[in-house]
Amino acid sequence: MLREDDAPDHGHPHPDPHPHPHGCRRPSGAGETVTVEQKVLAKNDLLAERNRTWMTGRGIVAVNMMSSPGAGKTTLLERAVTDLGGRRPVAVVEGDQETRLDADRIRGTGCAVVQVNTGAGCHLDAEMMREALTALSPAEGSLLMVENVGNLVCPALFDLGERSKVVIISVTEGTDKPLKYPYMFAVADLVLINKSDLLPYVDFDVEQCAQHARSVNPDVRVLTVSATTGEGLAHWYDWLTEQQ
Template sequence: MCATCGCDDHTGALVTVPGAPGHPHEHPYPHEHPHPHGHEHPHSPPSETITLEQKVLAKNDLLAASNRAWLAERDILAFNMTSSPGAGKTTLLERTIRELGGQRPIAVIEGDQETLLDAERIKAAGCSVVQVNTGAGCHLDAEMVRRALETLDPPAGSLLFVENVGNLVCPALFDLGERSKVVVISVTEGSDKPLKYPHMFAAAGLVIVNKTDLLPYVDFDLDECARYARSVNPDVRILSTSATRGDGVIDWYTWINEQ
């Protein structure tokens, strides 16, 4: 997807099951489009770059629709969890797995550029997980998720959380086949994030403001953040949580059940 967002291609992406025997199995994700910036010809004009971006996103949307149909056939409820790095997505998922895991099966697709660290945390919390390492890539796409689903094979009726690469820009462009995008921000990031990253917040079905236990120590205005979020997405739901302390997580679980 290098022509779309500037990241490297995803030919090195890996889908890995934590704790599985043997070496990680490499899944190729070949591009079926020419790169516009070769070494032996001048740069393509902007109009061609825009056309290429449209083709890349159109292909992704077709794969996402296929993913969505596959999930619907199995009554699997999928959420695309997005945030900047360190907002607390993994901590929130760990608590969710521990507290909701007895009600229905939960599965997780973990997206990171490198390491199995978050996948190991999720596995220790008590659910099945596969790790997708994107290398230089800055987001997951529908093809990566399709291959991860083939490996994960979640049972019918599951909750599926796709923890995207920490990035508030590129994941906004890519439909994965999810029911809804969930944006997690933390109070340490500043209340103006919805204005700085409007495409992500416009695409969200839910915004979770996390780490509210730190509010006494940081300059963050919950009402202002909510106002900014609704200025780009009037219908978005906004919840406040402390994933470490447990504040507000019941509202998060209620929202999941409402979906």
């Protein structure tokens, strides 16, 4: 590592008096400043756009589902692929740090699925999505449901090429979650409040939570559902149909 006192000669003998502060890292004129001015995530965004173009050309609609661990993403998916599978081709990308457990659950419904393990990574990115699309090769006109890694922070930043982003929160998590994780709720097209069957047993205010979500994302749609009882799922399926 180049330390300040290791910096190369300034090009003029010391101890000349000179106005620049000593310890300047670079000798004047020795380095070249290159203007870059590009988005940090330009490469990911480019790959995501390619994924989007590829899917759009095949009539494939991808929905990126994000939540904290345990909000019910996989159970919602199991219901959805079972309920919607007769209407149109449905395929699933399962993102987890480790294991194939979620893919095995989805496969149990007879749905096409590919598992992406991110290892130490905390989110899916556009390159992983591209590999998943290659492995899965979804049929034309498919609904492609992408279950992101359970995490309410990191996945918000990474475009996969999806049509829409869905954020799921369960009623056991706390009404104020949209305020605590505003970046995630700010990018959502739809918020699903899941586990509504547990509302009688927990201190959760559905309307207040929806207001919190709208305070960081005024146009966001909010639906209350229960993957266990099926309450509200028809509205969620209607919304999915609208995405085509």
